[in-house]
Amino acid sequence: MHIDWAALGVVAVVSIVSSVIFTILLATGIRLVSVAKIKSNEGGSGVAIFSAAYLLLGIAGLLVLFGIYLIVPQFH
Amino acid sequence: MGIDVTELFVVITVIAVALIFDFTNGFHDSANAMAGPVATGALKPRTAVILGAFLNLVGACLSTEVAKTISGGFFDDSLITVPIILAGLVGAIVWNLMTWLFGLPSSSSHALFGGLIGAVVVGAGIASVHGWVIVSKVLLPAIVAPLVAGMAAAWGTRLAYRITRKTPSVHSNTGFKYGQAFTASMVALAHGTSDGQKTMGVITLVLIAANLQASGTGPQLWVIIAAGIAIGLGTYSGGWRIMRTMGKGIVEIETPQGAASGAATSATILASAHLGFGLSTTHVSTGSILGSGVGRGAKVRWRLASRMVFAWLLTLPGAGLVGGLAALLADQGVFGVIALTVLLAGACVVIYVMSRRHKITHANVTDSHEVLVLAAATPPTTYADDPRLEAPPTGKPKKVKRPKAKSAA
Numbered sequence: 001m002h003i004d005w006a007a008l009g010v011v012a013v014v015s016i017v018s019s020v021i022f023t024i025l026l027a028t029g030i031r032l033v034s035v036a037k038i039k040s041n042e043g044g045s046g047v048a049i050f051s052a053a054y055l056l057l058g059i060a061g062l063l064v065l066f067g068i069y070l071i072v073p074q075f076h
Numbered sequence: 077m078g079i080d081v082t083e084l085f086v087v088i089t090v091i092a093v094a095l096i097f098d099f100t101n102g103f104h105d106s107a108n109a110m111a112g113p114v115a116t117g118a119l120k121p122r123t124a125v126i127l128g129a130f131l132n133l134v135g136a137c138l139s140t141e142v143a144k145t146i147s148g149g150f151f152d153d154s155l156i157t158v159p160i161i162l163a164g165l166v167g168a169i170v171w172n173l174m175t176w177l178f179g180l181p182s183s184s185s186h187a188l189f190g191g192l193i194g195a196v197v198v199g200a201g202i203a204s205v206h207g208w209v210i211v212s213k214v215l216l217p218a219i220v221a222p223l224v225a226g227m228a229a230a231w232g233t234r235l236a237y238r239i240t241r242k243t244p245s246v247h248s249n250t251g252f253k254y255g256q257a258f259t260a261s262m263v264a265l266a267h268g269t270s271d272g273q274k275t276m277g278v279i280t281l282v283l284i285a286a287n288l289q290a291s292g293t294g295p296q297l298w299v300i301i302a303a304g305i306a307i308g309l310g311t312y313s314g315g316w317r318i319m320r321t322m323g324k325g326i327v328e329i330e331t332p333q334g335a336a337s338g339a340a341t342s343a344t345i346l347a348s349a350h351l352g353f354g355l356s357t358t359h360v361s362t363g364s365i366l367g368s369g370v371g372r373g374a375k376v377r378w379r380l381a382s383r384m385v386f387a388w389l390l391t392l393p394g395a396g397l398v399g400g401l402a403a404l405l406a407d408q409g410v411f412g413v414i415a416l417t418v419l420l421a422g423a424c425v426v427i428y429v430m431s432r433r434h435k436i437t438h439a440n441v442t443d444s445h446e447v448l449v450l451a452a453a454t455p456p457t458t459y460a461d462d463p464r465l466e467a468p469p470t471g472k473p474k475k476v477k478r479p480k481a482k483s484a485a
Contacts, residue, residue, distance in 0.1 A: 003212045007352040008220060011344075014351060016228040019343035023232035023336045027239035030251035034243045057251075064258050070346050071266045072138055 022063050029057035082410045087286045089413055090162045091279050093420070095306040097165045098275035100172040101184040102132060102310020105271065107319040108181070108341070108361040109263035114441060115323030116334040118253035119260070121314070121438035128264040129312035135268020136276075136304035148189050149209045151196045158285050159406035160195040161278060162413065166406075166420050167191025167399025171391060173427045179317035179325070179436075179447025180387040183356035184271065186214060190395030195403035197396070210392065213354070218388045221359035225344040226367030232336030233371030240332060252335040259338030266345055267357055268307060275303040316436040317447045321384075322362060324445040327369030327376045337361075337368035359388065377445070 032053030036046030069075050110128050113119040119127065147153045168187040175182045193205055240248045276295040279302075283289040289296065295303075323329060329337070341364040348355040362384060369376040405416040434448040 002208070003216060004353060011347045011351045011353040011355070012220075012224045012227075014347040015224050015340070015344035016231065018347070019228040019336075019340040020232050020235065022339045022343065023236050024239065026251065026255045026335060026339070027236040027248075027332070030248050031240050031243045033251065034240075034247035037247065038244075060255070064262065067262050067342060067346055068265070070350055071135070071262065071269055073269065074138060 018063070022060055025056045025060040025063070029053045029060060032056065083286060086158060086162075086410060086413050087282055087288065089417055090158060090165070090282050093162060093165045093169070093417070094275050094278045094282070095302060097169050097172075097184075097188070097278075098272070098303055098306035099310035099313075100169050100176070101271050101275070102129075102307040103313045103315035104172050104176060104181070104184050104310075104318060105267055105357060106311045106313075106315045107322045108357050109260045109267060111319050111322035111361070112329055112334040112338050112341075112365065113253075113256045113260045114319060115329040116253065116256065116331045118256040118331065118334065121316075121319075121441055124260070125312050125314045125438070127261060129308040131261055131264035132268035132272065132311045133304045133308035135265045135270075136272025136307055137300055139269035139273045147192065148185075148213065149206065150189055150193050150213070151200075151205050155196050155200050155204060156192075156281065157199075158282055159413075160192065160199060160403060161282060162416065163195035163198075163402035163406040164188060164192030164399050165278070166402040166416060167194055167395040167397070169420065170398045170423055171395035173424060174394075175387055175391070176315055176317055177427050177431050178387075178449055179321040180384055181318050181322055181358045181362050182384075182387050182391045183358045185274065185356060186388070186391040187395040188274065189214075190392035191399030191402075193392065194396030194399030194401075195406070198400040198403040199407070214392050215389070217353075217355050218359055218385070220353075221344070221348075221355040222363030222366060222385075224355075225340050225360045225363035226370065228344060229337040229340035229364040229367035230371035232340055233333045233368040236332040236336045237372065245331075249331045252331040255335040256331070256338045259335070259342045262342040263338070263345060263357070263361065264311070266342070266349065268304070270349065270357070272303050272307050275306065276300055279303065314438060314441075316438060316441045317431070320436055320441050320445070321380070321447055322365055324442055325377060325380050325447065326362070326365050326384075327374050329365065329368070330372065330374075333368040333372045333374075336371065337364040340364040340367065 030053075032049050036049035036053060039049065040046040106125060106128055110119065110124040114121050114124050147156060165188070168184065168191040171182070171187040171190065172184060196204055236252070276299050279299045280289065280293075280295045283296075283299075284291050284293075341361045344355065344360045344364070345357055348360070366376060366381055402416055405412040405419070408415075430449065436447065
């Protein structure tokens, strides 16, 4: 039996960690955008929260770009 | 050119059958990427399949690396002949259509391997198949994929709900729908690069075997384009029966849950493709949807889920049986090839006609969670089961309530 348990473990850990990180970034970004929107609707300034939100969403976007980089064989 | 007419005929037939397999591969796997976004409404059904088809086509054209081996290590490469390839393809196509009829997602690669293995067994005996490879490449991944993707999706879903607990859903749904659309697109693109290549490899092997192409060269441009178009058309046709099972059947998918399951699917597929433990796209995306349901604490239809796992385990022997029977004919020279092609066409027509008894299209894919086959002969019991039973419009459309589960019997 040639079962590559090490590769299996790595795949499991990387899959779980990266998808959880992506989901946290997305969900937190979404939450902050909402908070900022509500705040600016109430007359306050949501700029700081907006920028934090878009920073997180931007990192999530970078993860997507990294995924595309992995998919397209011409890139590596 | 030193090629006689009958050989050319066989080669053309095999190429055509390979493209048909590619088409079934596309519609069988359309749901892997798009079932989630369709179920939550992140993408409209038509938009989803057009996007999926385009990305599969692009993916197939990007990935021009020759699949040097199609045996997958299950048996010796030297056993591959043109009749065996034909028989293997027939086994895979028939199995893909059968599982589609029942709305069951199953791995197209396993179907192809199964068909080829069956054909090899008929030609060279059972001893020529490496049994342990079946364990390590089929049985183990079929258990591992839903576990890994399921855990990723379950934790992601739980966190997504916890983080956005106080966020008004009008705000959160838009964001999660974008997330879902992006991850689904990645899955479709990745699918094109991995699965489009399979058919290109098969066609290239056949051309090399027939001395129409120099050994060791890559797929020709027309092969790449034809394979890309076949898988794209297959994806566009939607495989709505499987789409319904994955999007509605296993569990109801809400938007944050859909985003988490999409993230889990793409992360697991990419990790498995690049870190050396191959998992089937189908098993991964099904596992993610299951896990996301568990993470949300939703009612998962475990009976359906276990039927699906059963179908996964049956895929290899099932396609193998058809492939083996097909090999008996494919070995009988040009008339065997003709007979086999006619039988294949007949099987396709029969399965298609059976599917018409309970038609599932882009218009009704999210109306119900059931994919009926044999039970379709009995009258549908809910309005949602059959669009023809839609209550006729009355004078006051605002007051009309659409009964959801009223017995019509």
